[in-house]
Amino acid sequence: MMYSLFSFSALAAIIALSSCESDPVNQVTLPENLQISALVSETGLAEITAQADLTNFYTATVWTGTDSIQFQEASGNFSWQLPAPGTYAYRVRAHTTATDFIEKSDSLTWFVDTSHSGSFPSTGYSTPTSYPGYTLVWSDEFSGNALSADWVYDIGTGNSGWGNNELQYYTDQNVRVQQGVLEITAKKEPFNTSQYTSTRIKTQGQKSWKYGRIDIRAAMPQGQGIWPALWMLGDAFSSVGWPHCGEIDIMEMIGGQGNNDRTTHGTAHWFNNGHASHTGSKTIPSGTLADKFHVYSIIWNAQSITWLLDDQVYNTLSIGDAQFSAFHEPFFFIFNVAVGGNWPGSPNSSTSFPQSMYVDYVRVFQ
Numbered sequence: 296m297m298y299s300l301f302s303f304s305a306l307a308a309i310i311a312l313s314s315c316e317s318d319p320v321n322q323v324t325l326p327e328n329l330q331i332s333a334l335v336s337e338t339g340l341a342e343i344t345a346q347a348d349l350t351n352f353y354t355a356t357v358w359t360g361t362d363s364i365q366f367q368e369a370s371g372n373f374s375w376q377l378p379a380p381g382t383y384a385y386r387v388r389a390h391t392t393a394t395d396f397i398e399k400s401d402s403l404t405w406f407v408d409t410s411h412s413g414s415f416p417s418t419g420y421s422t423p424t425s426y427p428g429y430t431l432v433w434s435d436e437f438s439g440n441a442l443s444a445d446w447v448y449d450i451g452t453g454n455s456g457w458g459n460n461e462l463q464y465y466t467d468q469n470v471r472v473q474q475g476v477l478e479i480t481a482k483k484e485p486f487n488t489s490q491y492t493s494t495r496i497k498t499q500g501q502k503s504w505k506y507g508r509i510d511i512r513a514a515m516p517q518g519q520g521i522w523p524a525l526w527m528l529g530d531a532f533s534s535v536g537w538p539h540c541g542e543i544d545i546m547e548m549i550g551g552q553g554n555n556d557r558t559t560h561g562t563a564h565w566f567n568n569g570h571a572s573h574t575g576s577k578t579i580p581s582g583t584l585a586d587k588f589h590v591y592s593i594i595w596n597a598q599s600i601t602w603l604l605d606d607q608v609y610n611t612l613s614i615g616d617a618q619f620s621a622f623h624e625p626f627f628f629i630f631n632v633a634v635g636g637n638w639p640g641s642p643n644s645s646t647s648f649p650q651s652m653y654v655d656y657v658r659v660f661q
């Protein structure tokens with residue numbers, strides 16, 4: 296809306312005129328030239344800026360559905376943490392007095408990126424939801440906004456850093472499910488006696504499988520001392536312990552420069568008069584395993600375990616011999632991002648935090 300703007304002389308004339316009236320006329324001087332703008336950060340902090348001439352103070356109103364919240368500031372700068380992503384109508388008034396103002400309205404939007412082009416890769420290899428001769432018996436596509444009841448947590452520092460002198464404290468906080476992916480984030484932050492936090496989830500006691508094709512589409516974190524893993528332990532872990540229970544590491548990466556950030560390791564551990572293991576590794580030609588999604592797979596049957604990266608076989612272990620009895624029992628999943636430990640060594644000044652592993656899906660076909 297527009298108000299007449301009085302020049303000084305016109306105003307003086309009116310004042311002079313009004314002085315002749317018997318009823319005093321309140322002369323209103325209104326602000327001029329109101330400009331408003333708004334910015335919303337990725338985290339939903341809204342900052343509204345208003346500027347006008349001849350203004351004593353500003354008020355702003357932001358509508359949240361049928362409710363609204365009001366602010367008053369002398370400066371014309373308002374900030375407010377939005378309660379949720381979405382578009383909000385707002386109005387700013389520039390005042391000379393509480394009842395004398397000009398106003399403008401607009402809307403602001405807290406935009407959540409759903410294009411997979413934000414903090415995790417938008418591209419990469421993918422695999423089908425069916426294979427000839429197989430049935431999809433279980434999957435987690437991470438399409439909701441929380442972990443399903445199929446997953447439970449390992450919390451704390453474990454025994455001797457989960458047997459590897461790992462440095463992180465596992466919490467149930469360094470994990471989220473959004474935009475179709477599971478995200479596990481290693482952070483550099485003191486917690487109890489640890490200098491790092493992360494999350495380790497598992498299907499132990501919830502879901503386990505014997506044999507099958509398993510596909511896990513994931514994008515890795517990177518850097519010295521970062522140790523993401525997508526792996527399995529035999530259900531017998533709780534009764535016979537490790538390595539008697541058997542372990543199948545579908546993907547492990549020991550982060551760091553050179554080939555480390557672009558190499559996946561596929562390993563089996565078992566008991567054969569002590570700890571026995573077999574590892575194969577695959578290095579992509581360039582870049583890192585953080586640049587794109589890749590699909591880390593095993594094909595596991597009564598005869599063998601075969602490891603694949605993006606459908607390319609790079610490792611096979613025959614498991615027909617009696618020493619491999621553990622691999623003919625059900626296994627559960629463990630997904631985690633460790634920090635430090637015997638294999639990768641500690642992070643150093645080249646390691647940036649936080650570091651996240653993203654899992655788009657895990658599928659079990661039998």
Ligand SMILES: [Ca+2]
Binds near residue numbers: 437656
């Ligand atoms: Ca997904």
